[in-house]
Amino acid sequence: MSETETKTPVTVLTGFLGAGKTTLLNHILSAEHGRKYAVLVNEFGELGVDGDLVIDADEEVFETNNGCICCTVRGDLIRILGSLLRRRNRFDGIIVETTGLADPAPVAQTFFVDENLRAKSRLDAVVTVVDACNVMQTLEESHEAVNQIAFADVIVLNKVDLVDEQTLDAIEARLRQINASVQIHRTTRSNVSMSDILDRGGFDLKRALETMPDFLENTAHSHEEGxxxxxxxxxxxxxxxxxxxxxxxxxxxxxxxxxxxxxxxxxxxxxxxxxxxxxxxxxxxxxxxxxxxxxxxxxxxxxxxxxxxxxxxxxxxxxxxxx
The missing domain is CATH 3.30.1220.10 (CobW-like, C-terminal domain)
Structure with a gap:
């Protein structure tokens, strides 16, 4: 097996408040894919509830609620991931669900700077869930929401049953102005194929080219501000x-x-x-x-x-x- 294949894949699941991240996480944990995941749920605030919203499953669920993963609890992220990786034979991958207000950049940077994580794990992809009903307004109002789109390897465009086709086309065009090479999947209740979001190799360019040979070839760009x-x-x-x-x-x-x-x-x-x-x-x-x-x-x-x-x-x- 190659070095990449022996490293534990980590999927970062992000998206603005109410987009459907927990629904997607539950979908992953209940799908018939034959794989076992450890889950790290991050919630902003002193009282954590997301851990209770995740379905009762065999997967190990860890919750950090003393701050946002992208700022005050990066140390917690490194500590918990390090602890999980000492028992990595018990699961096939790790999913990190960030708070809806998180900037994914510091989470991704963690895998660049921590030697232990670099040696034992690989950041597989940043998956961003987008609320089709509210995304246009959210992008105007939230710096974090724009960053979540910019960092995404895969976008799950959720709640598409609540908007018309013309609006969806306009949304996709806006998303590609921010991130031209991202993969976009339209969903209802975050119901997406596991092969579209897991093992994508978005942060492993060799694997990404094998599954998406043209993913660096999109030359679209925008002259808009932002x-x-x-x-x-x-x-x-x-x-x-x-x-x-x-x-x-x-x-x-x-x-x-x-x-x-x-x-x-x-x-x-x-x-x-x-x-x-x-x-x-x-x-x-x-x-x-x-x-x-x-x-x-x-x-x-x-x-x-x-x-x-x-x-x-x-x-x-x-x-x-x-x-």
Whole structure:
């Protein structure tokens, strides 16, 4: 088995208040998929009730209610996940359900910075549940809701039975203005196929390319203010040192505005693909195996964030071309 296959997959389940996260969690726990999950439920407030709302199942449910996972209880997240991973032979994966007010970025960053979590687990995907009835207004009013969309690998567009087709098309267009490459699944009562949300490999670009070969190829972008998604590609090899210097400077200068970036790169003199990704200023990357036979060796990179300067990013990326 590969190193990736031996690591415990972790799914982060997020979404704004009332979107249907707990309904989706119950759906996961009751579905016939033959897998066992440990569940970490985070709730904002002194009195926790989400743990009581999760169906009675064999899965282990842990609750943190002394603050939001994305701020005061990150230490709790590391501690509980570390404890679970010492018993990882008892389950197949871990699901972290965040409070509806959580910014997913610090949760994702946890898997970049904690060595124990990096060694024993892999962040599989951020799954965001969206309330079709209220999302347009929520996106206007809530910075957190926009971030939840921006960080999503998969969006469960819920309550679609309560709005018409034209409205749903407008909602999807708005979501893709924020996150062009996200996978969107329309649902009623969060009833979605398990294969659409689990084992997606959204934070494992090698696996993501195997299941979604075109997931970095969407070049849609928006000139609206707020969070936008931009992608660039070049069909000539890149100079690795130039790229590392450029991306390092970009993330250092604009990291707070760049919510997430990811790419598959062809470096001159290398026969393997290089997978790069970052959450704000925290970056990670590694070679993920050779290019497939007859596969075009095209370098692709995606930026999702605020105040992105498209011409500047394109010029910078193209300046990394090998001589």
């Amino acid at each position: 969070v936008t998604s931009m992608s660039f590609s070049v069909d000539r090899p890149l100079d690795e040192a130039r790229f590392q210097a450029w991306i390092g400077a970009i993330l250092q200068e604009q990291g707070p505005d760049i919510l997430r970036s990811k790419g598959i790169l062809d470096f001159a003199g290398q026969q393997e693909r290089f997978a790069f990704q970052a959450v704000h200023m925290m970056a990670d990357g590694d070679y993920i195996g050779p290019w497939k036979e007859n596969e075009a060796r095209v370098s692709r990179i995606v930026f999702i964030g605020r105040n992105l300067n498209r011409p500047q990013l394109r010029r910078g990326f193209e300046s990394c071309l090998a001589a």
